[in-house]
Amino acid sequence: MIVIKIGGSLGTEVQNLAKEIAEISKKEKIIVVHGGSYETTEISKRLGKETKFVTSVSGFRSRYTDLETVQIMEMVMAGKINKELVKLLQKSGANALGLSGADGKVLLAKRKDSIKIIEDGKKKILKDDFTGKVESVNKDLITMLLEKGYLPIICPLAISPEGDIVNTDGDRAAAAIASSLSADLVVMTNVDGFLKEGKLVTELNLLQIDEAYQFADGGMKKKLLAAKEAIEQGSPRVIIARGNLDNPLENALNGKRTVISR
Amino acid sequence: MIVIKIGGSLGTEVQNLAKEIAEISKKEKIIVVHGGSYETTEISKRLGKETKFVTSVSGFRSRYTDLETVQIMEMVMAGKINKELVKLLQKSGANALGLSGADGKVLLAKRKDSIKIIEDGKKKILKDDFTGKVESVNKDLITMLLEKGYLPIICPLAISPEGDIVNTDGDRAAAAIASSLSADLVVMTNVDGFLKEGKLVTELNLLQIDEAYQFADGGMKKKLLAAKEAIEQGSPRVIIARGNLDNPLENALNGKRTVISR
Amino acid sequence: MAECPECSCIIEIENPEVGDIVECSECGIELEIISLDPLILEIAPEEEEDWGE
């Protein structure tokens, strides 16, 4: 079983990947988790809603997610991107089934109604933010769908115990799903893998991740953190590889990539 | 088992209904099908996309659904409305699970890439229209989800055999779902039921529907047609009742309504 | 003026537009105007009508 995390772009690269996924899903159970941050910002602009990014205390850039933003993310991520991916995979012959984390409580997240951020160098408390961290995965639902031949496509909008829809980080949501199912996690990105001073590091173990962290930029830092969480909680292997080439999945499984394991 | 068709509005009326549905779903299997035409037009306007309505040969008003419109419907119906209904029902204690018809081929529809319309009194052919009629329902998936305690919330965007996402009429999609499951169909609307010259008709059978048709306006005509299709294809009973009152479901099942049966 | 693809009779059409459906005055079949210059007719598809949300 493989969980594949992809971005939110619907360009040619994901069309290549869809064909590969449909092919490989004939002999290997696959779950796709997707993002959608870029398109969310674009559609927000078109709807006249200004996007505010905040920086978390340990330096991660995060979208300030008020209620209106949650609804825009429902439209862009749970709506357009999720269903366009379903369409793409159905066209490639896989019986794709799209879900947001709110559906059937696939992703349960604890919502923090106030989070600490850094703004203009000052530490601040931000309220009414619908952001959270995935705390549990409905693996019975996912397993049931896989056994019936469906290919789940999951959007990282989770639900809180109080019933609020919450924005969660796609990489970490994919890590939570992979570890709950003891599945490998493949994270597609736009570089060959984790680069240390420009050179691809092909293998990392849990102990080396903290050190690697120092050499990574924001985006890669998040992926290394997600990889660490995945492996600590039960995923056998995490692969970080390039998504924008002809056979991205084949390459990720056997070619040029960073493999992280215990 | 009851299929409940509601509109796309997320106002107080649907909040009342959600509590009732969550309550009744403890002892009766329930599936919700929703529309979203009004909100689709609103969001299209905000996105600068002009909505073009065409009239079908037998007089039904229909949205000209080009590819860009399909993506806006994915955002508004499969995204915002579907997930806000999931959230509302999760908050009321039901384990709601939202799907579009494309997911797992819940709704398979035949897409007509050219349809006949009337425009300025002239009969015309309209191409590149992604509209269609539901031809089959994946009742195994719906039944499986119901048995595991989920409450399916279905958006009437279907998928064609070629893998295109297609706009279908919500009332007729609900009729197809109800008849495939031999379930009752409750259609919520903003009047007490079918009115003949202003007076509520509480009972109708299949033979009387054609006659009733002459007294109905556009919206009610579509609901009578959907009721006829539901009963002809296996639904025991179709109820048309008012949705904007305090206990709409209780009223629909036992109060002031139009009941249609064989 | 254009030829009916069904019965080959010549039909006259006032201010034709692409996509219009016209009936052949001879055999009565429904025809679709495919192009204006030259004026070309095809037998209109038998599509059932449809509508959505």
Add this chain to the structure above:
Amino acid sequence: MAECPECSCIIEIENPEVGDIVECSECGIELEIISLDPLILEIAPEEEEDWGE
């Protein structure tokens, strides 16, 4: 000037804004500025940080 809810010492804060987090100069606990007029402090929530898409 405002009183630290933890150790009751009086703290001076330059250009305070609602939502700012400040540290008590005496006991070092993190405090949140709840209102400006009057200036009121509360112990800042122990929230883990979070981020999303």
